[in-house]
Amino acid sequence: MTTAGDLMVIRPKRFELPVWAALLGLVLRWSWRAIWWCLRHPVATCTAAVAVTLYVEFDWWGLVVPLVLVAVGSALWRWRAELSWWNWFAGPLLGWFRRTFVYRRVWREAMTLCGLAETYDHRRVLPELLRVRSDQALDVLTVRMVRGQTPEQFQKASANLAYAFGRRHARVYSERPDEPPVRTGPAAWLLWAIDRVRFRDRPTIVYLVLVRTDALRTVVPPFPAQTVPDFTALPMARREDLRTWSLHLLATHVLIGGATRRGKGSVLWSLVRALSGGIASGLVRLWVIDPKGGMEFALGRPMFARFACKSFEAMADLLDEAVEVMRERQTRLAGTVRVHTPTEADPLVVVVIDEMAALTAYLQDVDLRKRIAGSLGLLLSQGAGVGVLVVAALQDPRKEVLPFRDLFPTRIALGLTEASQVDMVLGDGARNRGALADQMPRWAKGVGYVILDGTPEPVRVRFSYVTDDDIRAMAEQYPAPADAADILAQVSRETATEPARVPLPRRPSGPLLPKSLLNLIDPKKGEEQR
Numbered sequence: 306m307t308t309a310g311d312l313m314v315i316r317p318k319r320f321e322l323p324v325w326a327a328l329l330g331l332v333l334r335w336s337w338r339a340i341w342w343c344l345r346h347p348v349a350t351c352t353a354a355v356a357v358t359l360y361v362e363f364d365w366w367g368l369v370v371p372l373v374l375v376a377v378g379s380a381l382w383r384w385r386a387e388l389s390w391w392n393w394f395a396g397p398l399l400g401w402f403r404r405t406f407v408y409r410r411v412w413r414e415a416m417t418l419c420g421l422a423e424t425y426d427h428r429r430v431l432p433e434l435l436r437v438r439s440d441q442a443l444d445v446l447t448v449r450m451v452r453g454q455t456p457e458q459f460q461k462a463s464a465n466l467a468y469a470f471g472r473r474h475a476r477v478y479s480e481r482p483d484e485p486p487v488r489t490g491p492a493a494w495l496l497w498a499i500d501r502v503r504f505r506d507r508p509t510i511v512y513l514v515l516v517r518t519d520a521l522r523t524v525v526p527p528f529p530a531q532t533v534p535d536f537t538a539l540p541m542a543r544r545e546d547l548r549t550w551s552l553h554l555l556a557t558h559v560l561i562g563g564a565t566r567r568g569k570g571s572v573l574w575s576l577v578r579a580l581s582g583g584i585a586s587g588l589v590r591l592w593v594i595d596p597k598g599g600m601e602f603a604l605g606r607p608m609f610a611r612f613a614c615k616s617f618e619a620m621a622d623l624l625d626e627a628v629e630v631m632r633e634r635q636t637r638l639a640g641t642v643r644v645h646t647p648t649e650a651d652p653l654v655v656v657v658i659d660e661m662a663a664l665t666a667y668l669q670d671v672d673l674r675k676r677i678a679g680s681l682g683l684l685l686s687q688g689a690g691v692g693v694l695v696v697a698a699l700q701d702p703r704k705e706v707l708p709f710r711d712l713f714p715t716r717i718a719l720g721l722t723e724a725s726q727v728d729m730v731l732g733d734g735a736r737n738r739g740a741l742a743d744q745m746p747r748w749a750k751g752v753g754y755v756i757l758d759g760t761p762e763p764v765r766v767r768f769s770y771v772t773d774d775d776i777r778a779m780a781e782q783y784p785a786p787a788d789a790a791d792i793l794a795q796v797s798r799e800t801a802t803e804p805a806r807v808p809l810p811r812r813p814s815g816p817l818l819p820k821s822l823l824n825l826i827d828p829k830k831g832e833e834q835r
């Protein structure tokens with residue numbers, strides 16, 4: 306039975322806050338927020354304070370005159386030193402503007418729809434947008450990941466992120482995409498110390514790079530030929546951030562994968578141009594194999610020490626000779642150096658092969674194919690250290706077509722036809738890290754992905770376009786020396802026998818037994834002594 310006590314509801318006495326105290330609390334809270342905002346945005350706060358003071362003191366003129374002065378100063382600065390103008394003035398300003406009015410506006414929506422928002426304790430937790438830095442072409446967003454997330458999750462969603470922010474290309478870097486600058490001068494030690502903090506390892510941060518203006522849409526003109534090529538930095542292509550991508554060609558072989566008509570020729574010719582000064586001086590010898598009957602390379606014939614384009618027999622001979630050069634160098638350099646340094650007497654030999662599959666897969670003559678495969682295998686596995694390098698282009702990167710794919714340390718992927726081919730050319734996981742070489746638009750001839758030294762994330766570049774007229778002019782200006790083909794004669798002259806074993810100095814070794822015991826064992830000795 307229900308009693309009166311059961312129906313009684315007991316409520317604790319509520320504390321009634323006076324209205325004035327609630328208002329005071331709100332005012333304090335908002336004031337603290339405003340102060341905190343000002344502390345976090347000192348530049349904006351100071352600018353606003355100065356603007357208000359000038360307006361109060363001089364009316365509208367107080368605002369117009371400084372604005373005009375800043376605009377004129379900025380134009381002059383840009384005219385005299387555009388790079389520093391972007392670094393110190395326009396970049397941060399544009400970055401702040403885009404952070405406030407572009408990215409923050411859609412941040413929650415973009416993160417949620419790209420699958421990067423997490424739920425914890427019944428609350429949505431989003432990656433935090435810390436900073437945006439812009440330059441002529443890119444926006445670099447510094448993002449703090451949600452606890453438990455990894456850069457791979459962002460890399461997988463990079464295409465979604467690009468389209469979420471209204472762009473076509475985005476790339477995600479787990480470390481700062483730019484490199485620490487080289488500091489010189491009296492204040493170098495201080496700047497170096499600052500750089501150490503700026504470039505410290507921050508595992509909770511990812512860098513999302515969005516391509517605002519695609520610098521690769523326009524054709525890249527050929528780079529000026531260097532009189533003495535720097536083999537550690539041969540200028541070949543333009544990067545998305547408008548910097549030059551240079552190839553490191555010491556002790557490495559280069560593989561270029563790209564579907565037909567995607568511009569493999571422009572990669573090879575960009576390389577020839579970068580080496581042209583060395584070709585003329587005899588520092589580099591180009592040995593070129595063009596299985597397409599000379600369609601691609603015949604124009605530049607005067608620059609090549611060796612050229613084979615018609616007979617597969619001649620191509621196999623050329624590769625055999627390259628192996629001979631390699632063997633001779635191995636014997637001569639063994640025990641003296643680890644990596645060969647090119648000199649005019651002992652030049653860098655670069656074997657350039659256009660359409661490699663014609664030699665390794667499509668060749669009908671099985672014996673010849675095996676011979677070529679044997680020489681190529683030797684060159685690729687042993688030639689890099691002694692300065693006999695292979696630079697090869699091919700359309701189909703499958704293992705059946707190119708069994709030595711993994712022996713190329715440097716890889717370049719131009720437009721490809723299938724997603725799986727991207728990892729075949731650039732290595733496992735490259736497509737997931739943003740190398741969408743299978744999604745190249747039709748205009749993107751000579752555009753490709755490369756892996757930079759030291760960073761796992763691929764970089765998108767456009768190779769310079771060397772026209773037929775440029776090639777003719779180059780061949781006239783930088784022909785190979787008359788005796789360039791003579792390297793084998795040099796080899797047979799110098800071929801050394803196996804290096805002799807240098808006798809190591811021996812320590813005089815004394816008997817392990819005491820003399821008295823030795824005498825006992827050797828009775829003759831004992832008798833002599835007696």
Ligand SMILES: Nc1ncnc2c1ncn2[C@@H]1O[C@H](COP(=O)(O)OP(=O)(O)OP(=O)(O)O)[C@@H](O)[C@H]1O
Nearest residue numbers: 524564565566567568569570571750751768769770
């Ligand atoms: N870097 C570049 N910039 C602009 N256009 C280019 C570039 N490279 C190539 N092209 C254009 O693309 C066309 C095809 O280039 P190319 O012949 O080099 O391709 P490929 O991949 O070598 O073709 P194939 O597979 O037939 O050998 C060229 O005629 C040229 O017009």
